[in-house]
Amino acid sequence: MNFAGSHILSVDQFERGDIERIFxxxxxxxxxxxxxxxxxxxDGAILGSMFFEPSTRTRVSFGCAFNLxxxxxxxxxxxxxxxxxxxxxxxxxxxxxxxxxxVIAMRHPxxxxxxxxxxxxxxxxxxxxxxxxxxxxxxxxxLYTINRELQGRGGSLDGLRIAMVGDLRFGRTVHSLCRxxxxxxxxxxxxxxxxxxxxxxxxxxxxxxxxxxxxxxxVLEASIxxxxxxxxxxxxxERFASQEEADIYRGRFRLNQQxxxxxxxxxxxxxxxxxxxxxxxxxxxxxxxxxxxxxxIFRQTDNGxxxxxxxxxxxxxxxxxxxxxxxxxxxYTERRF
Ligand code: NCD
Numbered sequence: 001m002n003f004a005g006s007h008i009l010s011v012d013q014f015e016r017g018d019i020e021r022i023f024x025x026x027x028x029x030x031x032x033x034x035x036x037x038x039x040x041x042x043d044g045a046i047l048g049s050m051f052f053e054p055s056t057r058t059r060v061s062f063g064c065a066f067n068l069x070x071x072x073x074x075x076x077x078x079x080x081x082x083x084x085x086x087x088x089x090x091x092x093x094x095x096x097x098x099x100x101x102x103v104i105a106m107r108h109p110x111x112x113x114x115x116x117x118x119x120x121x122x123x124x125x126x127x128x129x130x131x132x133x134x135x136x137x138x139x140x141x142x143l144y145t146i147n148r149e150l151q152g153r154g155g156s157l158d159g160l161r162i163a164m165v166g167d168l169r170f171g172r173t174v175h176s177l178c179r180x181x182x183x184x185x186x187x188x189x190x191x192x193x194x195x196x197x198x199x200x201x202x203x204x205x206x207x208x209x210x211x212x213x214x215x216x217x218x219v220l221e222a223s224i225x226x227x228x229x230x231x232x233x234x235x236x237x238e239r240f241a242s243q244e245e246a247d248i249y250r251g252r253f254r255l256n257q258q259x260x261x262x263x264x265x266x267x268x269x270x271x272x273x274x275x276x277x278x279x280x281x282x283x284x285x286x287x288x289x290x291x292x293x294x295x296x297i298f299r300q301t302d303n304g305x306x307x308x309x310x311x312x313x314x315x316x317x318x319x320x321x322x323x324x325x326x327x328x329x330x331x332y333t334e335r336r337f
Contacts, residue, residue: 001013001014001015001018003018003021003311003314003315003317004314004315004316004317005124005315005317006124006315007115007118007121007124007125007126007127008124008125008126008127008136008137008311008315009114009115009118009125009127009134009136010115010127010134010136010176010179011134011136011139011140011176011179011180012179013136014180014183015183016183016184019140019143019180019183021314022140022144022307022310022311022314023144023147023310025309025310025313025314025319026144026303026306026307026309026310027306028310028319028322028323029068029305029306029309029310029313029322030306031326032068032069032309032322032326033065033068033302033305033306033309035329035332036328036329036332037326037327037328037329038070038326038327038328038329039068039069039070039322039323039325039326040070040325041069041070041313041318041321041322041324041325042066042069042070042071042312042316042318043070043071043325044071045066045069045070045071045072045102045103045316046071046072046073046074046100046101046102047062047063047066047071047072047073047074047101047102047103047104047105047312048074048076048097048098048100048101048103048104048105048123049062049063049073049074049075049076049104049105050075050076050077050082050097050104050105050106050107051075051076051077051078051105051106051107051128052077052078052079052082052084052106052107052108052109053107053108053109053129053238054238055077055107055128055129056275057274057275057301057304058107058128058129058135058137058138058304059075059077059105059107059128061301061304061305061308062105062126062128062137062308063075064305065305065308065309065311065312066103066308066312068305068309069309069312069313069318069322070325071102071312074100074101090113090116090117090120091116091120093117094117094118094119094120094121094125095120095121095122097121098120098121098122098123099122101123102123102316103123103124103125103126103312103315103316104117104121104123104124104125104126105125105126105128106125106126106127106128107127107128107129107130108129108130108131109130109131109238110130110131111130111131111132111133112130112131112133113130113131114127114128114130115127115130124315124316126311126315129172130172131172131239132169132170132171132172132175132236132239133172133175134172134175134176134179135172135173135175135176135273136176137304137307137308137311138172138173138176138177138273138304139173139176139177139179139180140180140307140311141300141303141304141306141307141308142173142177142231142271142273142300143157143177143180143181144303144306144307145271145296145299145300145303146160146162146228146229146269146271148299148303149229149269149296149299150228150269153228153267155228157181157184157187158184158185158186158187159185159186159187159188160181160184160187160188160228160229161187161188161190161226161227161228161229162181162187162188162189162190162227162228162229162230162231163189163190163191163192163223163224163227163229163230163231164177164178164189164190164191164192164199164231164233165192165193165220165223165224165230165231165232165233165253165255165284166192166193166197166232166233166234166235166253166284167193167197167233167234167235167236167249168191168193168197168198168199168233169193169196169197169198169199169200170197170236170239170240171233171234171236171273173233173273174199174231174233175199175200175203177231178199178203178204178207179203179206181207181212182206182207182210182212186211186212186213187207187212187213188212188213188215188227189207189212189213189214189215190215190217190223190224190227191204191214191215191216191217192217192218192219192220192223192224192253193216193218193253194218194249194252195218196249197235197249198216199216204216220253220255220259221259221262221263222263224255224259224260224263224264224268225263225264225265226265227264227265227268228268228269229268229269229270229271230255230264230268230269230270230271231271231272232253232255232270232271232272232276232284232285233272233273233284234272234275234276234277234282234284235249235250235252235277235282235284237250247281250277250281250282251281251282251283251284253284254283254284254286255270255284255285255286255289256283256286256288256289257286257288257289257292260289260292267294268294269294269296270285270289270292270294270295270296270297271296271297271300272284272285272297272300273300274297274300274301276297285297
């Protein structure tokens with residue numbers, strides 16, 4: 001695809017070569033993300049950050065990524081602080097906000113809303129999550145992390161074996177990640193969920209049609225035995241009709257060190273889009289995994305900054321200028337990372 005000036009709304013926009021391009025640019029962002037170098041390539045540019053659903057890492061990492069390229073961030077969070085609470089349409093909000101910004105990152109609880117907003121926007125829009133539908137930048141950072149973790153172990157995305165565990169019905173990160181994995185060859189995907197919270201049939205079908213092996217189950221232990229990656233997810237309780245209904249599934253699949261040791265291959269990588277639900281009744285990834293070197297959850301969040309920097313640099317078409325605007329910093333300390 002031609003990134004310059006494009007919206008990023010769905011992973012279906014990408015071909016394999018586009019993913020490789022994003023990864024290559026993300027690698028080049030490392031000295032800036034790690035503060036060894038500073039670049040002002042986006043000096044004067046403004047990111048409009050509009051998050052109408054709870055968010056910590058996605059919102060802040062989009063903002064940091066833009067700042068690290070030298071741009072400024074203007075932020076609005078929650079409907080109650082926005083004119084949408086006064087009845088303004090997405091169309092009007094998009095026309096207004098896109099006049100103030102050079103690119104917009106947006107999260108909204110309704111499926112399709114970010115695409116609707118983008119259609120009215122005068123600048124590129126990145127989907128930071130639209131309801132249970134998609135979360136393309138998360139899927140890119142997940143895939144980037146998988147690739148890096150596997151490279152260190154001699155594996156690759158072709159032939160990947162992955163188990164996705166938890167709320168696969170409402171979890172937009174797993175929807176986008178599954179769609180992306182379909183671009184690679186002979187992937188094995190074990191989908192572990194309560195039967196009521198299965199991956200949407202349409203996504204499973206597309207993967208099977210493309211020749212990938214997809215297994216659906218509600219048994220955790222057998223499914224994590226022969227995989228490279230275990231990707232755990234939270235029950236998306238905010239998407240259920242009632243809290244009581246969500247509570248039925250809370251704590252159904254728990255991975256802790258003992259279950260990991262008893263079932264997984266020694267170097268199986270553990271991932272989660274975060275936030276993990278650390279309440280006693282949930283604990284889909286127990287705290288006793290924190291010292292397990294294969295727990296990649298905080299490498300995922302670090303990688304999120306690289307991938308989001310890459311998206312901004314590609315969309316605003318400044319990839320080849322990033323290094324021209326670079327200088328060293330004098331306060332850098334190796335201990336940071
Ligand atoms: C995810 C999301 O918002 O979809 N979080 C994130 O962006 N890293 C996953 C979740 O909320 O469970």
